[in-house]
Amino acid sequence: MNQLLKDKLSLLPMNPGCYLMKDAKGQVIYVGKAKRLKNRVKSYFTGSHNGKTARLVREIVDFEYIITTSELEALVLEINLIKKYDPKYNIMLTDDKHYPYIKITNEQHPRLVITRKIKKDGGKYFGPYPNATAANETLRLLNKLYPLRKCHTIPKKVCLYYHIHQCLGPCEYEVSSAVYKPYLDEISRVLKGDYSKIKADLVKRMEAAAENLEFERAKEYRDLMYHIEATIEKQKMTLNDFIDRDVFGYAEEDGRVCVQVFFIRQGKVIEREVSIFDGISDVHEAVMTFIGRFYQGSNTLKPKEIFIPATLDQELLSALLDVKVVVPKQGEKKELVELAMKNAQMALSEKMQLIEKQEERTLKAVEKLGELLNLPTPHRIEAFDNSHHQGMDTVSAMVVFTDGRPDKKEYRKYKITTTSDGDDYQAMKEVVYRRYFKVLNEGLPAPDLIVMDGGKGQVRVAMEVLASLNLAIPVVGLVKDERHRTSILLDGRDMEEIDLKKKGRANVFNLLTRIQDEVHRFVLSFHHQSSKNRQLTSILDEIPGIGPKRKRVLIQNFGSLEKMLEADDQQYQQLGFSNELISRIKLFISEELQKKDEISR
Numbered sequence: 001m002n003q004l005l006k007d008k009l010s011l012l013p014m015n016p017g018c019y020l021m022k023d024a025k026g027q028v029i030y031v032g033k034a035k036r037l038k039n040r041v042k043s044y045f046t047g048s049h050n051g052k053t054a055r056l057v058r059e060i061v062d063f064e065y066i067i068t069t070s071e072l073e074a075l076v077l078e079i080n081l082i083k084k085y086d087p088k089y090n091i092m093l094t095d096d097k098h099y100p101y102i103k104i105t106n107e108q109h110p111r112l113v114i115t116r117k118i119k120k121d122g123g124k125y126f127g128p129y130p131n132a133t134a135a136n137e138t139l140r141l142l143n144k145l146y147p148l149r150k151c152h153t154i155p156k157k158v159c160l161y162y163h164i165h166q167c168l169g170p171c172e173y174e175v176s177s178a179v180y181k182p183y184l185d186e187i188s189r190v191l192k193g194d195y196s197k198i199k200a201d202l203v204k205r206m207e208a209a210a211e212n213l214e215f216e217r218a219k220e221y222r223d224l225m226y227h228i229e230a231t232i233e234k235q236k237m238t239l240n241d242f243i244d245r246d247v248f249g250y251a252e253e254d255g256r257v258c259v260q261v262f263f264i265r266q267g268k269v270i271e272r273e274v275s276i277f278d279g280i281s282d283v284h285e286a287v288m289t290f291i292g293r294f295y296q297g298s299n300t301l302k303p304k305e306i307f308i309p310a311t312l313d314q315e316l317l318s319a320l321l322d323v324k325v326v327v328p329k330q331g332e333k334k335e336l337v338e339l340a341m342k343n344a345q346m347a348l349s350e351k352m353q354l355i356e357k358q359e360e361r362t363l364k365a366v367e368k369l370g371e372l373l374n375l376p377t378p379h380r381i382e383a384f385d386n387s388h389h390q391g392m393d394t395v396s397a398m399v400v401f402t403d404g405r406p407d408k409k410e411y412r413k414y415k416i417t418t419t420s421d422g423d424d425y426q427a428m429k430e431v432v433y434r435r436y437f438k439v440l441n442e443g444l445p446a447p448d449l450i451v452m453d454g455g456k457g458q459v460r461v462a463m464e465v466l467a468s469l470n471l472a473i474p475v476v477g478l479v480k481d482e483r484h485r486t487s488i489l490l491d492g493r494d495m496e497e498i499d500l501k502k503k504g505r506a507n508v509f510n511l512l513t514r515i516q517d518e519v520h521r522f523v524l525s526f527h528h529q530s531s532k533n534r535q536l537t538s539i540l541d542e543i544p545g546i547g548p549k550r551k552r553v554l555i556q557n558f559g560s561l562e563k564m565l566e567a568d569d570q571q572y573q574q575l576g577f578s579n580e581l582i583s584r585i586k587l588f589i590s591e592e593l594q595k596k597d598e599i600s601r
Helices: 002-010 039-043 051-059 071-085 132-145 179-191 196-211 217-233 283-294 313-323 330-373 422-444 456-468 505-541 548-557 562-564 569-573 579-600
Strands: 019-022 026-032 062-067 101-104 112-115 124-126 243-253 257-264 267-278 305-306 324-328 380-389 392-402 412-415 448-454 476-481 488-493 496-499
Touching: 002 062, 002 476, 019 039, 019 071, 019 569, 026 283, 051 283, 051 313, 051 324, 062 101, 062 448, 071 283, 071 313, 101 132, 101 179, 112 132, 112 548, 132 179, 132 217, 132 267, 179 196, 196 283, 196 579, 243 283, 243 330, 243 579, 257 283, 257 330, 257 476, 283 313, 313 324, 380 505, 392 422, 392 505, 422 456, 448 456, 448 505, 488 505, 562 579, 569 579
Parallel strands: 243 305, 305 324, 380 448, 448 476
Antiparallel strands: 019 026, 019 062, 101 112, 101 124, 243 257, 257 267, 380 392, 392 412, 476 488, 488 496
16 A cells, blocks of 8 residues: 555545445546445455455555435436446446347327437326336237237338238228227237237137138147247236336345346336346445446336345435335235346356356456466457458458457547558557557557567557557557467567467457457447448438538438437527428438338339
């Protein structure tokens, strides 16, 4: 512990508040809260720690703190600071997850869609579904059973869905809201967990089809019933009060915590979410923070009630979440919390061994990579790759791996401006210069190692650029063999070739392969998106009154023709579009999408 830390520890107050731990680069690497700041922060520098906490303490060279007037204020502040800094040692929670919901759209001719965004658009949302496959399967089933429209834009004539009785054909026939109502009511009942009527109807249809010797259709109805049982009816845990609620349980072992959430909708447990994290010094505090962050953002619908075990602070969570928080004392409700706790314990004991082994292999691979290169352990690795199409539209991308794992918030994309003929060396020269000029100018964290997807030429270009910026960052290249498989690690300092296939280097080989695959995937996805944007731009060029500035606004805010058509007029008005221009844009896009539908058919 350095003298600065000792001095600051002696001055800590006993107030509640938040503390921010910093590393040698001045980055915030951990944010925590405490009832008494002095006791909590001192605890990091006294006694022994292991695992993630030990690694955190080794990196701390400074800290800041903010006092609050209450524990609730500290919890709210902690959540906001974690969201702001995204520190690497804070547990990875679900505040960035956007669970899928099934939505009945609020349109003249409604549709069923899967969405991850909750909007105040009059639509009905059902979920959440942490298991996206279950959401897709349920949607597919409902689309087979109920004749709502399937197309995004209404075509000029009926399509296959009409002929197989899966659409009412609003493109050709008048369909009133009264006709849709019984279908929408039945769909709502099914999505709320009441599937008794749908099963009874299918039995009748199956029997009628069999009597008419329509055996194929009878088989189809039978398969649909099996499908209901597999995707909807399989959940047997129920409560009879039909209230939407989430149930939290947790388990802890050696600083590792598992939180289990049951999503109960209309009295039925429809899904569950399991989160496991480690390096926890105060379990109750960590779980409280987890629950607080769980409902952050506009894409999570809060239930009517939240059930928690008695070990958590009911009043604090009620004040934070502005929703009814209950500690069940007896009966089925208490059993649900106990079941969540039991599931958390089982998940922890079953999965943590696998996680430990994987993390151990990953950290050892990073350490072994440093040993092979005779360098300190490269905690932060930045890797680059280029992509172009027949020499045109060159783009580059950078991915970041921290302690052997992808750090996606640090990924960057680059449109190349200094070459348009597929010159890989010039593209790499530009992107490396842009990246590390910005690192110098803005005081961003520099990597411990740079990885180039290429051989001597790419490595030399990168080293020349770094030298021009007076930066001494090690650079390596990944060289492929005659079978186009990476097998050599090229050390840029002396161009030494290190054989990755040698015994004892499998973990390093796997790590570098993951990095190479990830940067390749990322740059290709960027190239694909750039091509789509270019096509979109050319289509928007045809709309009268849409110049470069408005095109850019449309692409940045909507990203596709479909989303431009879906957006309501108020969204356009907020971006400065007149009513006349909005009508022109939507009419043009509707016609354009209709052309695409006709071509695809």
